[in-house]
Amino acid sequence: MYEEHPAGFAGAVLWRSATTAGAAPSRVLPDGCVDLLWSSRRGLVVAGPDRTAHLSGGGPAERWVGLRLPPGAGPAVLGVPAVELRDRRVPLADLWGDPVVAELAERAQTAPAEVLAEVAARRLRAAGGPDPLGARVAAALAAGTTVTATAAGLGLDPRALHRRCRHLFGYGPKTLARILRMRRALALARAGTPLAEVAARCGYADQAHLTRDVRDLAGVPPTALLPR
Known part of the structure; x- marks a missing residue:
C-alpha cells in the first residue's frame, strides 16, 4: 500500500x-530528495539522498509515514548538508538530540503526518525558506540543460556549482542530472511512450544507453x- 498527497x-x-511481514522488498528510486520519516518500528528517521535504488521492507510488518522535501530543501530543514546524509538512514535524534526528538516521537505515535509537516514547516520558516538556488538548479537539469550551461545561467563557475549541489542535493550536478533524466524517462515510459522514443526525447544516445543508465541507478532495466 502506498499513497501520497501535497x-x-x-x-x-x-x-x-x-x-x-515477509513481503518482497520495494525498490525506492533515487530522486535528489531528503525524506523525514516515521516508522512504526524505528520511530523518527531521516532518509538521505540516494545515488542508487534503496530496497525497503522484506522484514517484519511495518507502517511508514514520510515527508519528502523538495530537491535542495533538506539542509534548511535538517540543519546539515545533504552530502552528510547521502545513501544513509539516520535516526533523527542523531541530528537534533534526544530531548527534542523524544517529545516529537511521542506525539508522532498518534499523528505522524501532522507532526512531520508541522516541524518541517516551522524549521523551514526559521531558516528563511529553502535556498532558491536548489529549485533553479533542479529545474534546469530536469529540462535537459547541460551542467556547463546551468552553471553559466546561474552566474557560477562549475566548481562553485558542484560545491553548492553537494550541499543542497548530496551529490554533484552530473549525478543529479542523471537521476532527474532517469525519472523523466520512466515517467514517459509509464505513460506508454515506447522506450526508443523515450531515449531520443530524453537525450540518451539510443535505447541501449537508456537501459544501461537506468540499470546503473535503479539496479534493474527500465522494463x-x-x-505489467
Whole structure:
C-alpha cells in the first residue's frame, strides 16, 4: 500500500506506506530528495539522498509515514548538508538530540503526518525558506540543460556549482542530472511512450544507453519498472 498527497508548503509531499511481514522488498528510486520519516518500528528517521535504488521492507510488518522535501530543501530543514546524509538512514535524534526528538516521537505515535509537516514547516520558516538556488538548479537539469550551461545561467563557475549541489542535493550536478533524466524517462515510459522514443526525447544516445543508465541507478532495466 502506498499513497501520497501535497503537504501544503514549499512543494513537500506527505506519503504513507505499509508492508506485511515477509513481503518482497520495494525498490525506492533515487530522486535528489531528503525524506523525514516515521516508522512504526524505528520511530523518527531521516532518509538521505540516494545515488542508487534503496530496497525497503522484506522484514517484519511495518507502517511508514514520510515527508519528502523538495530537491535542495533538506539542509534548511535538517540543519546539515545533504552530502552528510547521502545513501544513509539516520535516526533523527542523531541530528537534533534526544530531548527534542523524544517529545516529537511521542506525539508522532498518534499523528505522524501532522507532526512531520508541522516541524518541517516551522524549521523551514526559521531558516528563511529553502535556498532558491536548489529549485533553479533542479529545474534546469530536469529540462535537459547541460551542467556547463546551468552553471553559466546561474552566474557560477562549475566548481562553485558542484560545491553548492553537494550541499543542497548530496551529490554533484552530473549525478543529479542523471537521476532527474532517469525519472523523466520512466515517467514517459509509464505513460506508454515506447522506450526508443523515450531515449531520443530524453537525450540518451539510443535505447541501449537508456537501459544501461537506468540499470546503473535503479539496479534493474527500465522494463522491470514499468506496469505489467
